[in-house]
Amino acid sequence: xxxxxxxxxxxxxxxxxxxxxxxxxxxxxxxxxxxxxxxxxxxxxxxxxxxxxxxxxxxxxxxxxxxxxxxxxxxxxxxxxxxxxxxxxxxxxxxxxxxxxxxxxxxxxxxxxxxxxxxxxxxxxxxxxxxxxxxxxxxxxxxxxxxxxxxxxxxxxxxxxxxxxxxxxxxxxxxxxxxxxxxxxxxxxxxxxxxxxxxxxxxxxxxxxxxxxxxxxxxxxxxxxxxxxxxxxxxxxxxxxxxxxxxxxxxxxxxxxxxxxxxxxxxxxxxxxxxxxxxxxxxxxxxxxxxxxxxxxxxxxxxxxxxxxxxxxxxxxxxxxxxxxxxxxxxxxxxxxxxxxxxxxxxxxxxxxxxxxxxxxxxxxxxxxxxxxxxxxxxxxxxxxxxxxxxxxxxxxxxxxxxxxxxxxxxxxxxxxxxxxxxxxxxxxxxxxxxxxxxxxxxxxxxxxxxxxxxxxxxxxxxxxxxxxxxxxxxxxxxxxxxxxxxxxxxxxxxxxxxxxxxxxxxxxxxxxxxxxxxxxxxxxxxxxxxxx
Numbered sequence: 001x002x003x004x005x006x007x008x009x010x011x012x013x014x015x016x017x018x019x020x021x022x023x024x025x026x027x028x029x030x031x032x033x034x035x036x037x038x039x040x041x042x043x044x045x046x047x048x049x050x051x052x053x054x055x056x057x058x059x060x061x062x063x064x065x066x067x068x069x070x071x072x073x074x075x076x077x078x079x080x081x082x083x084x085x086x087x088x089x090x091x092x093x094x095x096x097x098x099x100x101x102x103x104x105x106x107x108x109x110x111x112x113x114x115x116x117x118x119x120x121x122x123x124x125x126x127x128x129x130x131x132x133x134x135x136x137x138x139x140x141x142x143x144x145x146x147x148x149x150x151x152x153x154x155x156x157x158x159x160x161x162x163x164x165x166x167x168x169x170x171x172x173x174x175x176x177x178x179x180x181x182x183x184x185x186x187x188x189x190x191x192x193x194x195x196x197x198x199x200x201x202x203x204x205x206x207x208x209x210x211x212x213x214x215x216x217x218x219x220x221x222x223x224x225x226x227x228x229x230x231x232x233x234x235x236x237x238x239x240x241x242x243x244x245x246x247x248x249x250x251x252x253x254x255x256x257x258x259x260x261x262x263x264x265x266x267x268x269x270x271x272x273x274x275x276x277x278x279x280x281x282x283x284x285x286x287x288x289x290x291x292x293x294x295x296x297x298x299x300x301x302x303x304x305x306x307x308x309x310x311x312x313x314x315x316x317x318x319x320x321x322x323x324x325x326x327x328x329x330x331x332x333x334x335x336x337x338x339x340x341x342x343x344x345x346x347x348x349x350x351x352x353x354x355x356x357x358x359x360x361x362x363x364x365x366x367x368x369x370x371x372x373x374x375x376x377x378x379x380x381x382x383x384x385x386x387x388x389x390x391x392x393x394x395x396x397x398x399x400x401x402x403x404x405x406x407x408x409x410x411x412x413x414x415x416x417x418x419x420x421x422x423x424x425x426x427x428x429x430x431x432x433x434x435x436x437x438x439x440x441x442x443x444x445x446x447x448x449x450x451x452x453x454x455x456x457x458x459x460x461x462x463x464x465x466x467x468x469x470x471x472x473x474x475x476x477x478x479x480x481x482x483x484x485x486x487x488x489x490x491x492x493x494x495x496x497x498x499x500x501x502x503x504x505x506x507x508x509x510x511x512x513x514x515x516x517x518x519x520x521x522x523x524x525x526x527x528x529x530x531x532x533x
Contacts, residue, residue: 085155087113097150097438098143099431100422107134107419108147111392112155115337118390130389133374133414135345136396137404138421141480144396148341151394156195157337158188158330164345164395169365177369181379181386184338188330189383196324197317204316209233211312212305215243239306247311249297327383338391342370346397349406367408374414424473424480430466432481440488448496452504455495460512465491468519491518 090109091102098105111134118129136144145161152159160183168174209230216238217229232238303311348366373379376389395415397404404412424432433441441457448455469483495508502508 085113085116090154093154094147094150097436098146099435100424100428101138101143101147104136104138104143104147104419104421107136107417108151108394111394111417112151112339115157115339115392119336130376131392132417133393134395134417134419135404135415136394136419136421137399138396139400139423139478139480140398141478141482142421142424143481144421145343148343148394148396151339151341155337156191157339158184158191158334159339159341160184160187161341161343164342164366165347167366167369170369172365177366177373178379180340180342180373181334181388181391182381184334184340184391185330185381185383185386188334188338189326192326192330192333193321196321196326196329200317200320201313204313204320207316208309208312211316212243212308215245215308216241233305239304241305242302243305243308244300244302245308245311246298246300247315249299331384331386335387335390340391340393342393342395344397345395345407346399346402346404349397349399349402351402352406364408367411371408371410371414374411423478424470426466426470429469429481429484430463432484433462433466440484444488444492448499448508451499451502452506453499453502454505454507455499455510456507457510458512461510461515464512464515468515468523472522487519490522491515493518 087106087109090112091105094105094108111132114131118126118131121129136147138144148161152161160180162180162183166175167177167179170176212233213226213229216233217226229238348363350363373388374393376387379386379388393415404418433439441462445455445457465484465487469487472487473479473483491510491514495510499508
């Protein structure tokens, strides 16, 4: 009797569980129901009694993990940046492309690392720590400019390389040194926009998918039909389907395309740049409007979904970027992490041996204008005022005709770290031809390989190239590693001409005898002006 009553109770519980299982919606996942069944309900022949049920991790824990993912990711980015800017890693990265000049590499690596160290300090101490600007001195062709070019590729900080000879003293026609900071702000704006675009790209892709579904089915379409179209869209079955998309008139630049450009295309004066921007917005109907909202004229175009996806993505990214203060972030990046490399600074120096003062508008006057810029001042740009107190300046020059002491004493004091780069020897030239990842020999091998022809450059031929280049630097003019370009092109002239006529699979060999024959005329001629770069 007790057994039959227990059996009936078990049957009732089993029927209730089945009704709860099949009464749920078909769209709901059955996994939570399976987890909520009684312990005695099992499909196996044995009923688990002692083993406790497996409890899935609580949802709140995963939600907390998700909310903390942004902080964790930012910390991971800081750690990655910390590792990437370690001085040893910077030197190793520069060694991949530049031969020798360890002193210059170490000075640059320490300067870049100090930028990160300063950002880790407290607010009070951070204001007191100023960057230690660097002056690199060395003969032409020894790697000064290459160091700057590789620096720009290392960090994600705003970086600008300028030529000191392109600027004139205030009051003369030309570019004044304040334009350096304005150009650096343009670089920072582009870099900041790129970073924010990458952060918002995934969110924008989801919006693009919804926008395309609205164009295909309409916003009021049922969820079942919309999801079927979503699956087809993700599988690429609708890429050839044409839809009508509203795009700005005249492309990304708007209808006017910048017709109102006052004072030339460079906009040296921030007031002129602001006026040009105002006139452009007025011509596009953006100047006045309720609430001050910008209204760009739109036009409707018909295009396949494969093309519309990219167009809508750009439009959605622009809408999302409107909620981000790009100007503020760009100005902060320049003020805290900006790096300016001033090349050929010796060309704006005049020797003190001459009693008369130089009349060149790009000489001492530019040095005087650089003084407040490097020491720290506020520059007005079209994005706002920029403080230059904490911008790192790296200057370089060959100083053939003048000495570093010919610079203004105040400017010398603002470049406290001096690094002397050594001239290149024959061994250095050989390393330049073989060690860097994109050395000249490899470049020629890859170029000839596009014709289906193999170029075999023997080691003794490379040694002879380095010897000839070093000899020419001594006897004609020392132009450093740039001499290797002259030697290489002289040797490869006939081979490059013949390579297109050869059959696929043929081999061209460059040996020591070929190098000697090609450069024999160069070494015997007394007039070598043709081969001076």
